[in-house]
Amino acid sequence: MTIRFDGKVAIVTGAGNGLGKCHAIALAARGAKVVVNDLGGARDGVGASSEAARAVVAEIEAAGGEAIANGADVTNYEQVEAMVNEAREKWGRVDILVNNAGVLRDKSFSNVELDDFGFVLDVHLMGAVNCTKAVWPLMREQNYGRVVMTTSSSGLYGNFGQTNYGAAKMGVIGLMNTLVLEGGKYGIRVNALSPCAATRMTEDLMPENLLGLLKPESVTPALLYLVSEDGPNRTIITAGAGTFARSIVYETGGMWLPEEDQTPEKIAEHWDAISDPSTQKEYTSGNDQTQNMLTKAAEGLGIKLQ
Ligand code: NAI
Structure with a gap:
């Protein structure tokens, strides 16, 4: 059975580059109308430009798809709310939210400035909170919603120099766990994707001879599965280089002591x-x-x- 998104409206944040761009193009190719959101800043979040998002929209349109560009900063709730209202006014609904926007400000914990810690938390965690909060009433009203958090191996397992990023990336898992409980009766499913791909965010962190294997296109199929009508719920998929796995938190049964x-x-x-x-x-x-x-x-x- 082919997975399609005809009649569905999707918002993909941070879709001007890398993984978000790939997700947006793939969703549109399978029939979704897509809001291509991107603030258009540099890897560390400095600056803004609508060029990247507009180029992705042009690519989608050239392939016969439907998309609009949006420059909302996910850390700004008013801008995020205006983005959701724009999608609703144009297409009447929002079925899919892919929280993908992200930045890096790597430093070991002893050197990291608290402002850089807070900024990374703000973009990844509060960005996902803002976007999900803005679509939540609509998804409840529709009795349908698919939300994806973008987590990371840094959050799930740790990575040197990424305390800020790792904390934010585990934070979105906490957000997912409770949203699943609150959204279930409204037909809303919430999942997470832990990608590994060579993008501008990671290309200097990956071994050069393996960059060709780590294509965003090898990650996006997992995202499409997570947001599909019959997709899972409360599931973390890890995806990279064509390998797909599930990450699960387990707890031992433990032992009672008198x-x-x-x-x-x-x-x-x-x-x-x-x-x-x-x-x-x-x-x-x-x-x-x-x-x-x-x-x-x-x-x-x-x-x-x-
Ligand atoms: P990227 O840097 O190519 O793309 C991130 C996009 O987010 C950029 O286009 C940027 O302009 C946008 N963005 C940043 N701040 C924003 C804001 N405040 N509002 C709206 N847009 C904003 O990076 P990549 O690799 O495609 O990352 C996508 C997601 O995947 C991120 O959440 C990242 O943390 C996550 N991730 C990526 C991994 C990888 O191996 N590439 C590994 C683990 C997680």
Whole structure:
């Protein structure tokens, strides 16, 4: 079955370059009407120009697709709201939001300026918050929405010199987890993409002989799957060089300790059992974790949970 987006309206932020550009072109090629958003600044977020977004729109139109360029800065809620209103006025709805805009200001934690830390959080985390907040009422009204957060291996696992970026990229996973719970009954699904591609953001960080493998075009199919009608929910896909995987947070089942043993020494003594990966489970809400704690305690104490 071919995945198509006919009749769907998509907003892709940071779509003037790199991955966002590739996502926007692919969505339009499969029938979506696309808002190509880009502030048009440099890699570190300095400056602005509408040229990149307009060039992507021209490319989409030349291929017979429909798109509009938008220069909203995702850190500015008023501009983001105006972008969503423009899409709504032109096409009547917004079905898909791809939170992709991003910047880098790498420095080791001992050297990073707090302003640079805050700026990176603002673009990645608050940018995703602003855009999602602006489309959320509309998606609820439509009873349909697909939202994607762009995370990173830096957030999921860490990367030297990227405390600011990693914190922001894990932040969007926290945002996703609760949005899934709040959006489910309105037909809204929220997922995350952890890409790896040679773009202006990363080309000097990647081994030169592998740049040819790390094409944005090898990542975009994962994005298309995530925003498709029958796509998943609460799923993090990692994609790069044609390899697709799922990243999942697991928690070990753990071990209940009676009150007299609730000491750091007993935790150390039982560490192997507490951290035994063969007992791990995937939780889909914070409540699942509480439930596990109470179930274990009730078992240990020999009482029945109501
Ligand atoms: P890129 O630098 O080519 O594209 C990012 C785009 O976002 C630029 O066109 C930029 O103008 C735009 N942008 C920046 N600040 C903005 C703002 N305030 N408002 C609107 N647009 C803004 O970078 P790339 O590699 O395509 O990155 C896309 C996303 O993927 C980013 O979120 C990045 O953090 C993420 N990512 C990329 C990886 C890679 O290997 N390229 C790895 C992991 C994550």
